Amino acid sequence: MVIGFIIGCEIAFWVVLAVGLLLRYPLRRPRAGAVVLAAVPVVDLVLLVACAADLAGGATAGSRHALAALYLGFSVAFGPSMVRWAxxxxxYRFAGGPKPEKPADKRAHEWRLFRLAAVAWAITCALLGAGIWWIGDPARTLALKAGAGQVTFVLVVWFVVGPLLTSNKSGRKQSTSKTKRR
Structure with missing residues (x-):
């Protein structure tokens, strides 16, 4: 049931986003579009309620519940920037707006994405911790504890392949260009 809700919420996120933007731009109904876009967080609330109901019904917390916490964390952290991006x-396409620009500074962009990932990590870990506390039975929350470790591992890998690697590459490029100028 929870996996179905995760998939359904991901589909619903994009459908609500598309409907809101279609109302706002091609159909020229900006207020109606804003109302629909404001409903995007309701999708996350539905998933949270579904998981809580599943656990309240006596289900042992599984990897599906940890995945739901991860989905919620990333949705809350990255959702607003995804809406702005779209x-x-x-x-640009439907209202004559300016052409969206690619990030000029790759390093700054990677650090911004990592900060969002860190917020997602914090939200995910808070949800997992709240689930562990709420259930109150260590035997039923092993997957939530494991999920916290897994999401922490993902954050560390993100840091290494994102901002750290990008910072090192740009540092090498700057030193190489300074050497060539001499």
Whole structure:
């Protein structure tokens, strides 16, 4: 049931986003589009309620519940920027808005994404911790504890392949260009 809700919520996120943007730009109904876009967080609330109901019904917390916490963490952290990203492209395509620009500074962009990932990690771990506390039975929460470790591992890997690697590459490029100028 929980996996179905995760999949359904991901589909619902994109459907609500598309409907809101279609109302806002091609159909020229900006207020209606804003109302629909404001409903995007309701999708996350539905998943949270579904997971809570499953656990309240006596289910042992499994990897599906940890995945739901991860989905919620990333949705809350990255959702607003994803909506802004899509909004800028719809505005350009359908309302004569400015052409969306690619990030000029790759290193700054990677650090911004990592900060969002760290927020997602914090939200995910808070949800997992709340689930562990709420259930109150260590035998029923092993998957939630494991999920916290897994999401921490993902954050460390993200740091290494994202901002750390990008910072090292740009540092080498700067030193190489300074050497060539001499």
């Amino acid at each position: 909004d800028a492209r719809f505005a």
